[in-house]
Amino acid sequence: MAEQAERVVPLTDPPGAEEKGPSKSALKKAAKEKEKAEKAAKRQAAEEAQKKEAESSDISKNDYGELPMDGAWPSDFPSKEDVPRVQLPQLLEYFGDASRTETPGGPHVVFRASVENARSQSAKLAFIVFSRGGASIQAVVAASDELSRQMVKFCSSVPAESYVLVHGLVKAPKEPVKSTTIQNLEVHVKKLFVEGKAEAQLPMQVADAERPIPVEGEEEAVDGRPIVTLSTRLNNRVIDLRAKHNQAIFAIKDGVVALFEEFLRSKGFRGIQTPRLLGSASEGGANVFEVKYFATKAFLAQSPQLYKQMLVAARFEKVFEVGPVFRAENSNTARHLTEFTGLDMEMEFEEDYHEVVSLLEELMLFIFNGLKDRYARETDLVRSIYHVEDFKLPSAGAVPRLPFSEGISMLRAAGEELGDFDDLSTPQEKRLGALVLEKYGSDFYVLDEFPLAIRPFYTMPTAATQASYNPASPNAGYSNSYDFFMRGQEIMSGAQRIHNATFLEQRMRAHETPVDPMGEGLRDYVAAFRAGAPKHGGGGIGLERIVMLWLGLPNVRLASLFPRDPGRLTP
Template sequence: MIKNLAPLPDGTVTVSGWVDTVRDQKKVQFVVLRDESGAVQLVNPATREAEDGDAAGQERLALTETISGLAHGSFVTVTGELKHDERVKLGGIEVKIGSLEVVGEALPETPIAADSSLDKRMDWRFLDLRTPKQNLIFRIQTTFEHALREYWIDNDFIEIHTPKLMASASESRAELFEVEYFDTTAYLAQSPQFFKQMAQPAGFGKVFEIGPAFRADPSFTSRHATEFTSVDAEISWIDSHEDVMRLHEELMVAGISAVKAKHGEAIAELFGIELEVPTTPFPRIPLAEAKQIVAARGYEIPRADEDMDPEGERQIAAHVKETLGHDFVFITDYASSIRPFYHRRHDGDATLTNSYDLIYNGVEISTGAQREHRIDVLVEQAKEKGIDPEELGFYLDFFRYGVPSHGGFGMGLARVLMLMLHETSIREVTYLFRGPTRLAP
């Protein structure tokens, strides 16, 4: 890999990558070669005319012509002489080309440029991903996820892979994708909600999953996708959503610490961001209080129900940043009216739930809650939401043969990355985005 060249002594090396730029001067040719680890300058003294009867000369002429004809983006393997030279701006090293093999030739015209629209770049995502910034995004994702998993493994969680094909809805009848399934219809899981809860009566104790979830959501916002990577955890024997929030903030600290340690410098260089590891505990503000704070800042939430809206979330996040200097805030104790039937309600006040949303740099990234595990209460809450308990089928059985208290959260991976890197859309941080009009590539 190119990043491994610098520590090597001067001498013969072989290096592979794609052609970033070619400067084809009369007497000398320069090629900047790039791979996933960096870039290096290659140099070739140009041979413009064949010297009769000299085989080596013919070879030098052929090499010069090959370099002149190199298309941007072609993948090549080069063997040559590495030389350390402080005058070379690009890393202080240079490789004098001995031989060059074109392994994968590119068409001469690249269909996108640096200033192409986001939509055009998504059409040609595999070219868009070649930029160092895009490459870094997915290295950060890799590091972030691995840090979460290390936390989970260190804390005896079990990894589960819940099915994405279901006989019924997992969240709501709306936004549900239908699949032709032999002689019947299946639905794509909107979340692993029911199945990660199933791990609780199964006695798994603590579980996690990172996997796809599907929403037939026709909206075109910068925060929504029809398919997204959901980060989920669910744990037994909790007293309230406070236990879930403690787990959640520890995971965020683990993830961001690992990203800062491994990529902090690169993030500063390519994104101009000094990544901060958040302190714990994260601020916690009950929804009712958050709404008062937002109102006092002069913003009236234009909603008929009791929920926040995106601008309200930005406002409360700004308040927290200004007063506490924190990028995260848990909004807690959402009204029962705007939470699903399976959220546990306060003992003594059924209008409030043991639930939270986690806001990161002004945008919601996650919903968590203690679940209602008492079957009689759960059935009542379903009915109250207008859900026929018959429709819930096997889900209610999970609570009939013994179940511990439990709770958990689901978090959108792309939102975390978008907010961490101050990007404007999850499309920028998703390998291949899926939206109402986007199914390819």
């Protein structure tokens, strides 16, 4: 059998297997894309050439722009010797006399400010509103032989809230500018550099913060602008704090501290600084924050109370402190914070604890009258947003001072049902405040001699209570203690303190919430009185509450820079 011839496999692909080229539609599409890209490149090149040409002919190219982050001073900027540096609020002081603004070629000023808004009127004209330190002024940027259209365009596009460095000419406007605080002056901009540029889209605007916080259930403002809630404002607190009335709130808050210290120093008090980290919940309450402290744990101080007393026992005689206070209370109300600023004082007295009460009344009237005299503008600004009646003050020496029993009687006469020794609820406190205002014409009053059972263990019982002491009812009766109220809300709690170690131990064990006088954190406190201590008393004032109630703010969080409450630890 003859061998079958070996089949030869062709080296070429079979018919139809050859590779197909691009389709006509694909080639057409590619050509269009190429043409489009070429046109875009030509357009970009033309724009860049036009930009370069514009820059080369921009007579103001060195007079505007963004400053480098290293803070380098712009070239050719006027020196301090040639042009004064001013703050916006000073402009009225310097140039209130309109004739000074008519000086040919001047007066020139240099200042830093933030941009409230910038708007283009035309290719040759822009208006900017600058603000700083509670003052605002209108500025004009006008194209001329010495100022380019490019600079006008740049200035009109600076985002609101940007921080800028300005050199300008102070002039009198043709008509008063009603939208700014400085109405009889305006600035004609000569140079403008952006020092800190804001983003174009911010979470909220300062103008949103300059309206009252919305009431619960409110969805849309009367003017149609979106409502910005308290939560949104606090989440963006840096922007929120730029609002003029917020600046005023914290000027007033600082003023309260200054007045507090001024008065007490004039009375011979000494400032102190006590610990905020404690080894135990020393006052016996459960409302303390526990923190890790190396290999053990510590607690944040509820108040400087025990240390104030120990310092009086150490012969410091009269002490005061301004510092943070921490309360682990899950109170989500408009009047509670978990961290606030305490204004505390403690002092010896000669004969009767009412010496302390009288000094505290004098202190509060000094603060109130100081706010009226020194912070009237700030107070009026805030109250123009949060409308509230003027705070009605009694005359010196005429502060209403009611025994607790009288307060109970007034509430009962007004229809309230409560027992002789019941603690007052917040609504009852407000009701009593209204009754006191009606009867005595004062928004400020003192409630004296609280029931012993509702005061801390270190509170001295009244002489009558001690005389009728019954071991079966160790917390019956009244105490030498007092609360101060503004607009029907408590701002300060105080008392005469027990200064005898033996009696102090007895009261600690017999208290409604007993504590061990030999326990950690209390042992040293009790020992301080074994070495002999004078009669003494004092009080602790909530700073934020004073500010809130003086101004009529609807929420105490508005009086705290970065408030802390059960649901907020940031920012």
